[in-house]
Amino acid sequence: MANSFPYAGPRRGPYQRRTNNDPFASIRRxxxxxxxxxxxxxxxxxxxxxxxxxxxxxxxxxxxxxxxxxxxxxxxxxxxxxxxGKYVYEEQKKSSHAKATAGKVKEVEFTARIADNDFMTKLRRTEQFLNMGSKVKLRLKFRGRELAHPEIGFGVINKALAELTEMGHPDSPPKLLGKHINVMLTPLPANKRKPKFLRPDDEDEDDIPDDSASDADNPGDGEGDK
Missing domain, CATH: 3.10.20.80 (Translation initiation factor 3 (IF-3), N-terminal domain)
Known part of the structure; x- marks a missing residue:
């Protein structure tokens, strides 16, 4: 037997309140x-x-x-x-900058026989990247016969990790891959970072070059030992 009632369309569910995605809407003023x-x-x-x-x-x-x-x-x-209004603008600006930098991976390269002043410069550069919320890959490149003593390279990397514990933590222990020791550092939450080497006049993260090209092309530090 055919239904004598006309089709009234799909049944509608109960009224649902529209979600307000504005993170500042809950602030009373x-x-x-x-x-x-x-x-x-x-x-x-x-x-x-x-x-x-x-x-x-x-x-x-x-x-x-x-x-x-x-x-x-x-x-x-x-x-x-x-x-x-200015407060909202500044907070949105900081949030968008944090999101833009969070996905970036920077690279800082060390050598097995790095001088003390160069080592400190690398640490300061790493702190700058971590302080801006970027992940940092620490890489140590062996040159010439240095690969015969990997413990020297691991000593340099582990010393760097120890100096940076107030800024970031390694995702995993340092690993030797070919002629390189690699380790990835993830920045700590902003309220827990305690820089040791940053200076007030240090440049912004976007102005700091990666070490991946400059140090890798440097022919010094032991190439003559091949």
Missing amino acids: NQRIRAAQARVISPEGKQLGIMPTEKALQLAIQVGLDLVEIAPNAQPPVCRIMDF
């Missing part, structure tokens, strides 16, 4: 702040004390800025007078 009182911080970072939220909002309006709740779980919540 201005009139959205619910607390009656707040501990207020000035745009310069100065503590202004506890005051009614309405008064804090008026202070923010007077200087053309926003009142932003930065510690909602505190008693009372902590709010800062700031330019919220």
